[in-house]
Amino acid sequence: MKQINTLAGLELAQIGWVVPDIHAAAAFLTTTLGIAGFPPPEQVRAQDLDMTYYGQVVPGDWLTTQTYNGGTFIELVQPLSGQSMFHDYLNQYPAGGTQHLAFRLPVSGFEQITRELREQGYEVISEVDHPIARMAFFDTYRTLGVVTEIMGITPAGWKAIEQMEKAG
DSSP: OOOOOTTTTOEEEEEEEEOSOHHHHHHHHHHTTOOOOOOOOEEEEHHHHTOEETTEEOOEEEEEEEEEETTEEEEEEEEEEEOOHHHHHHHHOTTOEEEEEEEEEEGGGHHHHHHHHHHTTOOEEEEEEETTEEEEEEOOHHHHSSEEEEEEEOHHHHHHHHHHHHHO
16 A cells, blocks of 8 residues: 555544443543533434435434533534444444544645545545535544544634634
């Protein structure tokens, strides 16, 4: 395999945990580890985001919340129903765990980075094209033990990130 330094220069932006009980996870992180600022969980539907799962938008929903801590966003996801990479993870690891690491860059570099990862043979599990970011989740389980998320942040996204960082 040709060695390409694809992720060089990208910033680690987020650690994503998939958990069976989002309220218990947020309480533990807040009271035991001092990671505060988790807003109440929101229900997300894959169909509302046009989030793909292996190339197709399929029914799936989950609860999610995130906070900013020490330079990195901490995201919690609790699958509820349907299908998604989050459901797959919790099915395989019922106790939950770190499911993905997200790396960010300006949206202008998103296509190049994601193309290089595809060329290296990494399969896309899910994709989202959101007003604040384009996101692609790559199956890097065999290489890293977690999914690698690439986030191409739009100008509106950088403003949202700045607001979240100030709130955190």
